[in-house]
Amino acid sequence: MQRLALFDLDGTLVDRSAAFGDAVTGLCAQHRYGADIRNWLLTELADRAYADDFARLCSTFTLSESAGHLWQDYVDRMAASVTCHPGVIEGLTCLRAGGWTIGIVTNGASDIQRAKLAATGITKLTDGIAVSGDLDVRKPDGRLFRLAATRCRVRLADGGWMIGDNPSADIGGGHQAGLRTIWLRGRPWPPEIPAPHQTVDDITDAIDFLLTTRPE
Numbered sequence: 001m002q003r004l005a006l007f008d009l010d011g012t013l014v015d016r017s018a019a020f021g022d023a024v025t026g027l028c029a030q031h032r033y034g035a036d037i038r039n040w041l042l043t044e045l046a047d048r049a050y051a052d053d054f055a056r057l058c059s060t061f062t063l064s065e066s067a068g069h070l071w072q073d074y075v076d077r078m079a080a081s082v083t084c085h086p087g088v089i090e091g092l093t094c095l096r097a098g099g100w101t102i103g104i105v106t107n108g109a110s111d112i113q114r115a116k117l118a119a120t121g122i123t124k125l126t127d128g129i130a131v132s133g134d135l136d137v138r139k140p141d142g143r144l145f146r147l148a149a150t151r152c153r154v155r156l157a158d159g160g161w162m163i164g165d166n167p168s169a170d171i172g173g174g175h176q177a178g179l180r181t182i183w184l185r186g187r188p189w190p191p192e193i194p195a196p197h198q199t200v201d202d203i204t205d206a207i208d209f210l211l212t213t214r215p216e
């Protein structure tokens with residue numbers, strides 16, 4: 001099996017939730033929005049944000065600002081606030097030094113996911129990035145895993161590992177794509193999803209496992 005490691009982004013390599021609160025607070029302060037808009041944003045964008053959400057925001061609250069401008073403001077604020085989980089940059093650097101090919105498979109809008117990857121320094125440690133917005137297909141759809149492998153210039157059929165925190169998208173999707181899987185525990189495990197090959201407490205443990213695993 002080749003040394004390919006595909007990583008989820010939000011909740012796996014980076015802490016989206018802390019950045020999200022900061023971005024919404026900053027955006028509301030900048031535009032002098034009150035608690036109604038702040039609560040709407042915190043609810044509607046809790047899992048993921050797209051440009052269309054800001055068009056909905058403008059129509060819901062009859063705002064005069066352009067939705068495109070607000071979206072760009074939000075993207076910039078998320079990129080400025082988001083941070084890697086401890087040990088991520090060092091861990092990815094060690095994997096690369098050990099001959100691993102590193103890819104990202106993430107659901108989300110292409111511009112915001114790439115802005116976060118660039119701002120955290122992850123981009124330059126990866127061989128290929130596949131964002132669901134690139135293809136309009138989302139994990140667990142196997143096409144997104146294939147795109148990541150292609151962009152890493154490897155074949156998905158030669159195997160590898162998928163590492164993520166979402167049972168269905170990351171572990172179910174990775175399993176269907178023929179990959180071994182490492183799950184970062186935290187969410188309830190749905191019984192219909194095949195068990196991960198490895199379960200860990202955090203990303204540092206996942207990377208340590210990869211660094212010590214032997215290719216077959």
Ligand SMILES: [Mg+2]
Binds near residue numbers: 010011012164166
């Ligand atoms: Mg995730």
